[in-house]
Amino acid sequence: MAEQAIELNGGLPEFLRALRQRTGEVLAKPYLVPLVIGGIPLILVVLLSLFVFYTTFVPRLPTKPEWTLANWALLADPHLWTVVMPNTLIVGFGAVAVTLFFAGPMAWLLVRTTIPFKNTLLTCVALVMVIPPFVKSMGWVLLLNERIGILNRLIVSIFPIDSFPVSTNNVWGIAWVMGLTLMPTTFFLIAGPMRQMDPAMEEAASICGASKLKTFLYVGMPLVWPAVVAAGIFTFMTAISLFEVPAIIVGLGGSTPVLATEMFFAVYGGDSGTTIRYGAAGVYAMLMMVPCLIGLYFYFKVIGKAHRYRVVTGKGYRPRDIDIGWWKWPGLIFIGLFLLFAAVLPLLWLVWISVASFRLPSIDALQHLNFGFYSWNYILTAFGGWPTIRNTIVLVVAVCIVAIFLSVMISWVVVRTKLRIRRVMDAASILPHAIPGLAFAFALFILALTTEVWTGLSIVGTMALLVVANVLSHLSYTTRVTNAALIQVHNELEEASRTCGATPLKSIFFILIPLIRPALVFVTIWVALRTFRELTMALFLTGTDNKVMAVQVWLAWNEGGLAQAAAGAVVMTIGCAILLFLGFVVTKGGVLKRATGN
């Protein structure tokens, strides 16, 4: 058809007419606007991933046509293979072990048994998810650091030993805090399928004569196995690329390097002012991205397989809860311990430090509390001041608007059209899932530097750069939600609007968007929370004009103002709580219901 239209059989005027008609036709396609708007961020995602690869072959900045393989010589460095990689793997697998140790039993207890206070406890797990990872990390450092940790100091003061052997400032400490941080996500990934499992399947096995253990091993486990494996892969991917936890617990360039901290160190050089090695950072980024991409592949393979293990029966039944009787007490203690470790202890101790500095809790200390860090005066001036607060608000609002708008456009193409490119778009929109925020930030940073050299435009350290980084890295999450929402809206609802005379865009804005509004509100709240507490990218892309609150907390921490940083962490946590509370009010509780799958 197209070829016919542009055939040159009628001379130039005919050709021009045909061309105009063809152009008009393409412009009139209903999918044009969503395709273009949704395509831009995805192209950027792919380009940035390739750009990371490209930087590894460039001596310094990719401003001159120079090539080198020197950066890859890093792979021959024994330090990498004897220290950095083993550490990274310990953090990855350790985090998986910690999350599964808590998430597996807790999911079963809270979803399948008669344990009391279920809904409250589910909400608590969701709240733990909200606490920023760097806040938990700070809390644990202050609790269990070998020099300044309260527990260590207490034990040394009570027992006749020089130092308490358990501490956080090593690779096991990172794995422990990482596990506590990622546990809620794993929990909800496992709890979903577990909730939908038909108890009749287990009952059938029992009636066949299988013991409780065998029923669990051969029926229960295989049914939730895909979810457990998928959650494990997801945890591993996140754990090896999350920068802020190791950065706070062991610092940069220290004796316990992992890939994420080494990468940051290569660009920012830590305190010692070593040479900046962009190419090396690129190689570190590749070392993180490749396993993540492989992990993502298996993640979707397992998720895809999960259909085969379909545990949904489709009937409107309510699984009966297993009566665990007296065992509810150990169960409650187990859950309580998790909440204590993941939230109560670190937060309480941060609060204490922020008002009492490093005094041990005592009656005397209580009389000398200093709330100076919590005065408005202090928050509005010393704690970054108004510009920082304004930057944070601008960032959160901009990221929410842009990310949600883009993911509606992408999902519309993926779900609504039959274009072949929709599969590519779907795959590209999952990609940020596998690309660590650190790598995004790195690629954007180098791209911005390069652009500056070429055009003189100053974009390094701007809010715009930070917004782009956050939007791209949240895209995989937001498109999952919008995809699911769009699938649930019958195609005919939009088609009816078209036959009623409304244009494709009007149909999206007046019919589709109002219909998926609950999902959009939900995803907005979570994106707002994630952006608000995001530290890694904010730190990497920081400049004089785009400091946000999380970065200020980090700076205070890094400069040794531990009590001040603790106060900042508490303020950030309160900020998260306020955001969540607002969401809770707006959605009449829906935000937590959706998150806990109730």
Add this chain to the structure above:
Amino acid sequence: MLKVENLYKQYATDNGVVEALKGVSFEVQSGEIYTLLGPSGCGKSTTLRSVAGLETASSGLIAIGDRAVFNGAKAINVAPEKRGVGMVFQSYAIWPHMSVAQNVAFPLIHGNRKVPRSEVKGRVMKALSMVQLEAMADRPAPMLSGGQQQRVALARALVYEPNMLLLDEPLSNLDAKLRVEMRIEIQQIIKRLGLTGLYVTHDQEEAMAISDRIAVMRDGEILQEARPLELYANPVNVFVAGFIGKSSFLDGTVTEVSPDSVRIKTGPISLSCRRQAVPAAVSVGDRLDVVIRPEDVLVGEQDTAGVGGNLFEARVEMATFTGGRSTCELTAGGVRIAAELHGLRQLAPGDMVKVGVHASDVRAFARNRDSASQLAALETV
């Protein structure tokens, strides 16, 4: 009013190219209700959606009124919102975030046939009164029953006064009783407003009741186009015969051909039928598919008195009382025939009965690969 010419549609799936439409052509006169009837996957919905512009055919021509809205050769493809047709969907597609009145007002406010704001309310109420829903104008749309939602959908399709109304299985989500009421109502509204209707359904009874003309479709092709009575009386092949009504299909062999009648033997039964009711080039020994409708099968001494030679003994295998009618399955020497009797005629399994069919009620079609595939397709309908 509507002209569809040589419409083809192919699309690629994971299992290769699917030919959804293979040269569909038909014309609908102004003021007519034209129905596309066929089993699921026959291409009837694809055709209708191509007329609406919701799907794009690969080639062919569609003209509404005297305006070409689709022309594969000239790359003309008018967007759905500019075709100016009204459409009613299978799922009703009532927007749940709006009230009844907002749903109906949508085309007047956001459509490309905008009317002044001051007129909107009057037009909406007029459309709602047409479907007797004035009282429900302010109700949220989800708080309506299925039948009421369908009425809203109809009002919304009519409010901007299109000349052509497209209906895609509009009644298939309603219960049986409501379905009958609604189809009469839809027919009356279309006729009263002088609209042209293109109707899609898989329900032959619905098609018969509502249509001026029917096109029976299968595998992307129109097999027969005719007025309902004609379709019932003279189906062109086994598929159409089987799709209209619930006929019995018997494997017959021609034993005698005379200028005005043909005798066919099927198992122990020998039936005579009119010469016009069998293929023209028939000769002794040919195998035919004999089609007999259950309502044409007569049972008992009294009823079979006037049927002449088409008489045989059969055994009742099964009798099901369904209220007004009772349906039975009969066998005669291995040949199975379905019969429909008055509800109060009770037969019991095992009874031996006298069975007869008027020669004019027996139809036969050439038995070949085509007919075999058609018969197989009927099994799945």
